[in-house]
Amino acid sequence: MNIGDKAPEILGINEKGEEIRLSDYKGQKVVLYFYPKDNTPGCTAQACNLRDHYAELRQAGYAVIGVSVDSGKSHQKFIEKNSLPFPLITDTEKKLVEQFGVWGEKTMCGRKYMGTFRTTFILDEEGVVERIITPKEVKTKEHAAQILNADK
Numbered sequence: 001m002n003i004g005d006k007a008p009e010i011l012g013i014n015e016k017g018e019e020i021r022l023s024d025y026k027g028q029k030v031v032l033y034f035y036p037k038d039n040t041p042g043c044t045a046q047a048c049n050l051r052d053h054y055a056e057l058r059q060a061g062y063a064v065i066g067v068s069v070d071s072g073k074s075h076q077k078f079i080e081k082n083s084l085p086f087p088l089i090t091d092t093e094k095k096l097v098e099q100f101g102v103w104g105e106k107t108m109c110g111r112k113y114m115g116t117f118r119t120t121f122i123l124d125e126e127g128v129v130e131r132i133i134t135p136k137e138v139k140t141k142e143h144a145a146q147i148l149n150a151d152k
Contacts, residue, residue, distance in 0.1 A: 015075035038078035053144030
């Protein structure tokens, strides 16, 4: 998925088992953020930063949707534990991570494994990718500011 590409209409299933469609967010910008795993330090810091600045993001016209390959049950616990006000898509079949090109080989401590690259896609009001915050650019503890400050 590149800048100028239209995101798919059906994004996936959220933690409650409900289908999330792009058309549900028509007229809003969408922060579609992909993260590796629920309840890990970096992912928790990122989710909590978006939570803490959620009102500002909403005021600026953004809807926030998180995506990982964790289960709905894992997402529900993550939301409850951290009081997250936005939905999390459960992409256990890895359709969305592959469609957006954020699934691939990673290395940690010399061990190679497949995983999600922490990446945020900013979609405009029509669902077109207008900005991508790449894995090297994402600052988990300042992520909301990264999104909001791009408008200034």
